[in-house]
Amino acid sequence: MTDNKTLPTEIPTLYIVPTPIGNLGDITQRALDVLSNVDLIAAEDTRHTGKLLSHFGIQTKTFALHDHNEQQKAQVLVEKLKAGNSIALVSDAGTPLISDPGYHLVTQCRQAGVKVVPLPGACAVVTALSASGLPSDRFSFEGFLPAKSKGRKDKFLEIAKAERTCIFYESPHRILDSLADMLEILGPDREVVLARELTKTFETIQGMPLGELVEWVSSDENQQKGEMALLIHGYRANNDDNALPDEVTRTLSIMTKELPLKKAAALTAEIYNLKKNALYKWGLENLD
Incomplete structure (x- = not known):
């Protein structure tokens, strides 16, 4: 000994x-x-x-x-x-x-x-957060994103309305697919930071609206390499207090592909315990 x-x-x-x-x-x-x-x-x-x-x-x-x-x-x-x-x-x-x-x-x-x-010391999560420019008073580390698209979309739906900063690790060979899934669920305006190769020679910490970030990463193969963390700005409610959650409108949109709007609105309202009239009105205004 x-x-x-x-x-x-x-x-x-x-x-x-x-x-x-x-x-x-x-x-x-x-x-x-x-x-x-x-x-x-x-x-x-x-x-x-x-x-x-x-x-x-x-x-x-x-x-x-x-x-x-x-x-x-x-x-x-x-x-x-x-x-x-x-x-x-x-x-x-x-x-x-x-x-x-x-x-x-x-x-x-x-x-x-x-x-x-x-012992205290190096941690990519905290290192990325400290330089991201995103709110750091409340945040959660969510680990690596799921390998399959459905799992990733489910995870993004889960955190879509979370008001805290959410941090994920991602592998370089999946970064483009993951960003595409994130864009589909969270939309182009959500602020997202890509922190790549932290403390190394080609360190990159780049934040912008998600739609722009997807284009930026897609156009530069160098940004698709190395160890990566993705930091997502928490949900910020708009001025419309009656706005329907993205998960609800997505469900309604899917149902209307197989059902009349009135029936789809009634079923969606039952699932999420909402008023069917509000869903029906949203469908009339937003769906073809």
């Missing part, structure tokens, strides 16, 4: 250690001290983490802990902690557990009475 006098506590501890999301200079001195002095580093990808450790001259042994083995291996690490070892948990980049492995390990540690100490 390592002499833990160089660690903040002599009690066997699981340390949650953020690592840089791009620029290696963003790692903290405290993180380096912990990584250098724990008995073991649990890493999402030991090869990736090995390069980081080599850069800083750290020789601590690593242990693979990723999405595919965490539920099985977490108990192994808990037993090592209970035996007197201290362990650092890292992901490939940023703060562990934020769309990265670690939940099962931390949960089992807390259930077993093992001390868990989080």
